Amino acid sequence: MLFKLFFKRSFSVGVSNYQRTRIMSSSNLQPKFDKIFNKIDELKPSFIDRLAKAIEIPAVSGDESLRPMVVKKSEYLVQELESLGFTDIQVKKLGTQPPPVENPNLQLPPVILSRYGNDPAKKTVLVYGHYDVQPAALSDGWASEPFKLVVDEEKQLMRGRGSTDDTGPLLGWLNVVQAHKEAGIDFPVNLITCFEGMEESGSLGLEKLIAEEASNYFKTTDAVCISDNYWLGTKKPVLTYGLRGCNYYQIIIQGPAADLHSGVFGGVIAEPMVDLIKVMGTLVDSNGKILIEGVDEMVAPLTEKESQLYEKIDFSVDDLNAASGSNTSLYQKKEDILMHRWRYPSLSLHGVEGAFYGPGAKTVIPAKVSGKFSIRTVPDIDSEKLTKLVVDHCNNAFKALNSPNKCYAELIHDGNYWVSNPYNASFTAAAKATKDVYGVDPDFTREGGSIPITLTFEEELKTSVLLLPMGRGDDGAHSINEKLDISNFMGGMKTMAAYLHYYAESPEN
């Protein structure tokens, strides 16, 4: 019913103000864009239909019992790629999933490689997306079945798990190919797809595959484009040129051989939990300042040029407060918030393993506790140096306690930060495309989180990576009622198309 209503009005709504008033940049591409954009508008019903069919498959990678659904979704994608004329489709098996797993023979979902065009005269763009999704259930509080795409005619959005993260953007690339074909416009680049089904569960196996295919399937890649992030807010398009890294640590304090009764041993035993709380308390202060000596000194100084980027960005403390649902911001100025989210390190205390964690009251002295914390890293923090500083700091803080317990601090895992050049050919092409579609220059943003595969692509393929978001900051990617605004879906596909053309024409790679 909602679908029917929607289709009737499909040509008069779902177009942003930016689009209506857009001024095309001077370019010989104008006539091509008109044809392609019109075709994208025309194909909207079939694009929504393609997305709806994909959303119906509950491809939750984190739920072992749904693994067959993840595989089924990969088969749906292969079928769509075939029907659109993609070639050299390879369904790459990644082997069994490493522990911890319930089923020791559980197979990882495949990575789907395919090509559209293979002309040595053209540049080659590798596009990455993932077809797996986060868990979702109606009982979590969804307004409708999460695995049924619902078009909300009034709000002009599509609701369903995967709509924005990342099935919508992934299918965007297929839709762009279809629009070119049906509009009779030559595709400007050779396209390579790298679609994985394990992104929401750590991208297991992907790094190895990229390394293996760097000099094989991916050999001719000139640029990588990842469409798996979001606008900073809800109104202004962005291009993302940086991500923080993440070093995850634990401090283990070991005392007695087993958990003890606090009545019998309280006051006569050195309690590991007391030592742990003391050491954890020396890491960061309540204003977010990292107290580990030497960390701040590793942070790259702020340049005038970088500083100017923050000033232009459409953001305010109100956006942060809305996102956190509270007034707990450490900063009031936009620039301070953005810089502390993107270009300065942060330290978060995540929890304690081994101690009582349930509701109610339990009077046990835990024998061995492990405090978990992570540091978001930025240029020019060296991971190894940071780990040495962290471990030394923890050991010193523990020594100062003069406790008979034992303390051990260690890195659990690290993933490097990533910063690209927002003025390179790929970003310049994407900026022009964004301006054409939305009528404004995009904000150049970073993200505070990590997408480790970004760095893997850059390092293994020795090429630039562009993060080109389709959705908005309020899409609720990992939350209930995940949605993608129809204007973002349409505008996103047009931006993808224009980006490929601009990039194809750029003199450099």
Add this chain to the structure above:
Amino acid sequence: MLFKLFFKRSFSVGVSNYQRTRIMSSSNLQPKFDKIFNKIDELKPSFIDRLAKAIEIPAVSGDESLRPMVVKKSEYLVQELESLGFTDIQVKKLGTQPPPVENPNLQLPPVILSRYGNDPAKKTVLVYGHYDVQPAALSDGWASEPFKLVVDEEKQLMRGRGSTDDTGPLLGWLNVVQAHKEAGIDFPVNLITCFEGMEESGSLGLEKLIAEEASNYFKTTDAVCISDNYWLGTKKPVLTYGLRGCNYYQIIIQGPAADLHSGVFGGVIAEPMVDLIKVMGTLVDSNGKILIEGVDEMVAPLTEKESQLYEKIDFSVDDLNAASGSNTSLYQKKEDILMHRWRYPSLSLHGVEGAFYGPGAKTVIPAKVSGKFSIRTVPDIDSEKLTKLVVDHCNNAFKALNSPNKCYAELIHDGNYWVSNPYNASFTAAAKATKDVYGVDPDFTREGGSIPITLTFEEELKTSVLLLPMGRGDDGAHSINEKLDISNFMGGMKTMAAYLHYYAESPEN
């Protein structure tokens, strides 16, 4: 097989050195004791058989599915009480178990009241015990099936869940009655039994029943004797005259409306976990010193008389280290350890609710965290005053952080300390009995833990309570391979018998 071997040797073993060399205190009770003690020795096989039949019933009060077994064990007890001539047996139903329960209609196990003798000329002693047990499974590491009593002939002990906690001691009272009957000795007091089936799960319903029966079933009670604790060590009998209380608190810190991604919000949001760790870090130091202002000042000063009690006690830091399986004692001197366990307060940090607690790494900023801690209380700490000090301290410590989060500190529950007069009629009788049976004066000990029902009996019945342990400190009451040494079983019953006689003869109540 073990039983058979055991019975053959039953009259030559199982008697402690103390017993062999004992010197009876001058008393007209000597001839009676000879007869009773000999009868107890003679009846050993049937006493062990009575215990074995009881142990076979897995009366785990903490396991809802085993509730019928708890009831079955109560029925076994009633049958034994009837056969021994106990009268006025009342099976007191306590109603449905309050939440959290899986089965909302789950009935609490009954309390069994009964009398042996009702002579107004005699004193009345109420004996408390519990017939429920802790969970146990062979797979936990038991050397034999936990719900089958195994007599280890070599080590002269009986292994099985409930052997020492508390089925062995509880049946001890029945056995003492049987020994008197068969020896033809008049029972020296009126005995009232109060046997509950919920002790291992918070004694739900018992407090109310005691209050109700204080002026009814329990009206004539002169003294209460609880046999549900242990010797301090493994060699020397003790009488217990004090328990610490326990005030349990939580500090809740509330920040954002929901858990947040540490990449996106780390460094820009005031993290509740950071504030919590800071506040928890101000409560106690690594040497066990409570840092909350005003708490130490409430502790009763140490008198010369009390001080002397510690000097005599058979204990060393090695015993503490053996019990904790580590060298993490805060004190080396025996007196310091005992006093900090028994007569000084202690503060233990138990854990954090709401934060990540699993193995591995999770990068979430918890929105609301609750830190749990408890203070073991001692004379003369007033619970209400203590709570005010704790809450004020937490609020002040949080204010000093200047955090935009919200902090709330509160008492979850409290249970008062208990200290009796170790020189009263009941303790004096028990000390004489111990000397008669074991040949040494008992150590007068306290315990660091809490048995809240002790205080309830004292307050509701306005009478003295004696803690008369049967087992040893290494019995593993809540652990695997729970055992009761046969010499403790036999010696314990003889002590119970002698205690009743001495108490009956004492001029005061």
